[in-house]
Amino acid sequence: MSSALLLVPDFSLILIGWLLVRYSPFDRAFWAGVERLVYFVLFPALLLQSTNSARFDFSSTSAMLGLALLTTAFGMVGGYAVKWAMRLAPLDFASGLQTAFRFNSYIGLALAARLGGSEGLAMMAVIVGCTVPLCNVAAVWALARHGETRLWRELARNPLILATAGGLLTNLVGLHPPEVVGMTLARLGSASTALGLMTVGAGLQMSGVTGALGPVAWWSGVKLVAMPCFAWAVGRLLPLTELQLQITVLFASLPTASSAYILAVRMGGNGPMVAATISVMTVAAIVTTPFWLSLVS
Numbered sequence: 387m388s389s390a391l392l393l394v395p396d397f398s399l400i401l402i403g404w405l406l407v408r409y410s411p412f413d414r415a416f417w418a419g420v421e422r423l424v425y426f427v428l429f430p431a432l433l434l435q436s437t438n439s440a441r442f443d444f445s446s447t448s449a450m451l452g453l454a455l456l457t458t459a460f461g462m463v464g465g466y467a468v469k470w471a472m473r474l475a476p477l478d479f480a481s482g483l484q485t486a487f488r489f490n491s492y493i494g495l496a497l498a499a500r501l502g503g504s505e506g507l508a509m510m511a512v513i514v515g516c517t518v519p520l521c522n523v524a525a526v527w528a529l530a531r532h533g534e535t536r537l538w539r540e541l542a543r544n545p546l547i548l549a550t551a552g553g554l555l556t557n558l559v560g561l562h563p564p565e566v567v568g569m570t571l572a573r574l575g576s577a578s579t580a581l582g583l584m585t586v587g588a589g590l591q592m593s594g595v596t597g598a599l600g601p602v603a604w605w606s607g608v609k610l611v612a613m614p615c616f617a618w619a620v621g622r623l624l625p626l627t628e629l630q631l632q633i634t635v636l637f638a639s640l641p642t643a644s645s646a647y648i649l650a651v652r653m654g655g656n657g658p659m660v661a662a663t664i665s666v667m668t669v670a671a672i673v674t675t676p677f678w679l680s681l682v683s
Contacts, residue, residue: 403587432575437553
């Protein structure tokens with residue numbers, strides 16, 4: 387089956403979320419509650435269980451992680467470069483910069499599992515675990531410079547960072563939960579995939595694009611074109627398996643994180659512009675992500 391067809395079920399869940407928020411009693415207030423459930427409970431359970439139970443070949447995994455981190459740094463530089471190309475208000479720049487390098491973990495883990503089963507899921511979970519702290523530091527730092535929020539306080543209470551750090555540390559020391567606890571975490575993690583994808587669709591909104599077409603297009607180009615192109619070109623030169631290259635290119639091609647909007651609003655940024663950027667990238671990724679994966683399949 388082609389990469390495009392493999393991704394249809396997961397992108398269909400995004401469409402279902404978009405339809406439900408508009409044509410059913412499940413309005414945005416309902417989906418905001420679902421998003422909090424996924425973000426604070428279900429998704430951390432998935433990351434904790436995946437990273438704790440994974441078995442890694444660190445000699446080959448290190449090249450994959452190195453490429454993922456290098457690609458993330460490339461996206462940060464590309465996103466920052468808009469400051470020299472366009473005139474932006476400082477708060478607009480700080481709010482939107484994160485969209486150039488952050489990624490939607492819900493989509494990433496769902497697609498990784500579809501591409502590589504449990505092995506692909508574990509690879510993506512490790513990449514998420516290592517890059518989420520870096521991305522959050524950069525995103526919070528940019529906004530904290532223009533607000534009153536303290537950087538380390540934001541990072542210390544981030545559930546994704548806490549879950550991935552806990553899973554990796556317990557894995558390294560050989561500490562694994564009892565089977566009944568592991569099964570409970572697995573059930574919670576399974577629920578996060580479908581609900582997370584539907585919340586992505588429910589959150590789509592384009593109203594904030596007005597007046598911000600230039601930066602939205604710039605950051606979308608960095609995230610959906612420049613980053614996966616960089617990962618694909620450099621990854622071909624590294625000792626990666628086909629699945630490792632697929633997962634890394636998939637990671638690089640993901641649309642930006644839905645939580646970027648939550649962070650922007652909570653820290654006094656330009657929420658509507660960030661929401662519009664998230665929506666543009668998510669819709670565009672329906673085309674761009676299968677394209678990049680087709681190059682390595």
